[in-house]
Amino acid sequence: MMQNHDAFFKLNGGVLVKIRRIHHVAYRCKDAKETVDWYVKHLNMRFILAIAEDFVPSTKAPDPYMHVFLDAGGGSVLAFFEIPNSPPMGMDPNTPKWVQHLALNVETLQELMDAKESLVKAGIDVLGPIDHTIFKSIYFFDPSGHRLELAVETNTSQMDMALDRVKWDMLEEWSKTKKAPQHAKWMHDGSTPPFET
Numbered sequence: 001m002m003q004n005h006d007a008f009f010k011l012n013g014g015v016l017v018k019i020r021r022i023h024h025v026a027y028r029c030k031d032a033k034e035t036v037d038w039y040v041k042h043l044n045m046r047f048i049l050a051i052a053e054d055f056v057p058s059t060k061a062p063d064p065y066m067h068v069f070l071d072a073g074g075g076s077v078l079a080f081f082e083i084p085n086s087p088p089m090g091m092d093p094n095t096p097k098w099v100q101h102l103a104l105n106v107e108t109l110q111e112l113m114d115a116k117e118s119l120v121k122a123g124i125d126v127l128g129p130i131d132h133t134i135f136k137s138i139y140f141f142d143p144s145g146h147r148l149e150l151a152v153e154t155n156t157s158q159m160d161m162a163l164d165r166v167k168w169d170m171l172e173e174w175s176k177t178k179k180a181p182q183h184a185k186w187m188h189d190g191s192t193p194p195f196e197t
Helices: 032-043 109-121 157-177
Strands: 008-010 016-018 025-028 046-055 062-071 077-082 101-106 127-131 135-141 147-153
Touching: 032 046, 032 062, 032 077, 032 109, 101 109, 109 127, 109 135, 109 147
Parallel strands: 025 077, 101 147
Antiparallel strands: 008 016, 046 062, 062 077, 127 135, 135 147
């Protein structure tokens, strides 16, 4: 098995950096106000900051934007840019819609089901819950077309250990074959995860 290098990155000069958390994740949106209102209403996020500039600070390009930030819980921040001078927003036509998504954690299955009921009552199409063995999820789209997932963890320590033991081997096999490795087939066939031997 390969060495575990999770969350560590070797940089020039031999300095090890440990990532503490995601500071924020930023997406484009069609309308900043509509986006903030939607996330506040449907996901109970708190609107925490708005930044607007006529020039992009990093590139100095003249491109007015509104940048809004929402509290996604646990120190996580979700941000959006509205950039009206760019061509209309689109998605990558070569990537299926289910691939790129933002998954948000809820604490209990009841909260997940309550969220689904609330979203459906608001006229939002919701898929799920889908049982992924280590978590259950519902899926839906925001007003800009971003796919969102709400997930509740259903894992056990035995499952976590079993998956941790095979992660590097799975990645190596996938890298060579581009076929789904079967090291954790218990996640899909209903069998019991293996104990460490």
